[in-house]
Amino acid sequence: MSELGSAPVPEPDDGDHRRGGWPGSDSPIVIAYADFECPYCAAQEQRLRELAIEVVFRHFPVRSSHPRAWPAAGAAEAAGCEGRFWEMHDLLFGDQARLEDPHLWARAQTLGLDLERFDADRRSDEVRDRITRDFRSGVRAGVVTTPTLFAWVDGRPEPVDLTELERRLGGG
Numbered sequence: 001m002s003e004l005g006s007a008p009v010p011e012p013d014d015g016d017h018r019r020g021g022w023p024g025s026d027s028p029i030v031i032a033y034a035d036f037e038c039p040y041c042a043a044q045e046q047r048l049r050e051l052a053i054e055v056v057f058r059h060f061p062v063r064s065s066h067p068r069a070w071p072a073a074g075a076a077e078a079a080g081c082e083g084r085f086w087e088m089h090d091l092l093f094g095d096q097a098r099l100e101d102p103h104l105w106a107r108a109q110t111l112g113l114d115l116e117r118f119d120a121d122r123r124s125d126e127v128r129d130r131i132t133r134d135f136r137s138g139v140r141a142g143v144v145t146t147p148t149l150f151a152w153v154d155g156r157p158e159p160v161d162l163t164e165l166e167r168r169l170g171g172g
Contacts, residue, residue, distance in 0.1 A: 007140040009150045009157035012056045017085050021054025029152035030165065031056040033138040035075060037066030041147045042093040044162055051169050057089065058134040060146050068099035071122070073131045075104040078122035084111050 012018065012029055021027030030053050034041040049054050059076075061069035072092050079088035091107045092099065108118040121127055138148065141157070150157040151165060 007137075009141040010137050012152060012156075017057040017080065018084055019055050019057070020049075020052075028053045028169065029056060030054070030160070031150040031152065031157065033058050033060040033071045033143045033146060033148045033150075034149045035060055035062050035066050035088075035090045035146040036076065037069040037096055038062065038098060038146045039096060042096055044147045044149075045089075045093050047162060047166070051166065053165075053169070055170060056152075058138060059131045060143055061131065061136055061147070062146060066099070070131065071101065071104065072099045074106065074127050075118075077127040077130055078118045078124075079108065079111060079113060081127075082111075082113050082117065083122045084113060087111050096109070100145035 005097070009031055012031060018149075021029065030048065030051075032041075032044070032048065032055055034057065059073045061073050063070055074141060076085055076088045076092060079085055088107060088111060091110070095103075104122075105118070108115055141150070142159075148163075149160050149162060149165065151160040
């Protein structure tokens with residue numbers, strides 16, 4: 001975690017991809033900045049699923065070291081346009097060695113997505129803007145690498161290490 005931030009992590013809202021927890025619950029909320037091509041992110045996602053928390057996923061595609069991270073993020077967002085973000089998220093993290101376009105289309109087909117819509121959505125301004133918004137919010141908050149986690153504590157973000165989070169929750 002760097003001290004480069006110039007703004008706090010944005011508060012989780014209805015526009016975020018959220019999994020776990022439930023409305024009105026007191027489940028801890030964790031914001032994860034991640035990259036679909038990052039093997040550490042895939043391992044972290046698996047561990048996060050084992051915790052009794054709500055996860056907010058935000059894109060942080062590190063193009064310099066992961067050239068397929070941006071197209072993968074676009075595929076996840078395009079699937080999200082059809083209500084299938086988390087299913088695509090899981091498929092992408094489940095097989096990071098196959099993130100080329102034909103494999104992205106195959107995943108879309110597996111999920112029963114409209115392939116023409118999927119292809120148009122993943123290249124759309126709305127999807128690009130969504131990924132860019134997530135990435136910029138991470139940069140402003142000091143994110144420099146993936147994965148990076150923030151626990152939402154008492155209405156504010158707190159950087160947290162996964163091992164520490166597991167210890168706090170009794171899961172590790």
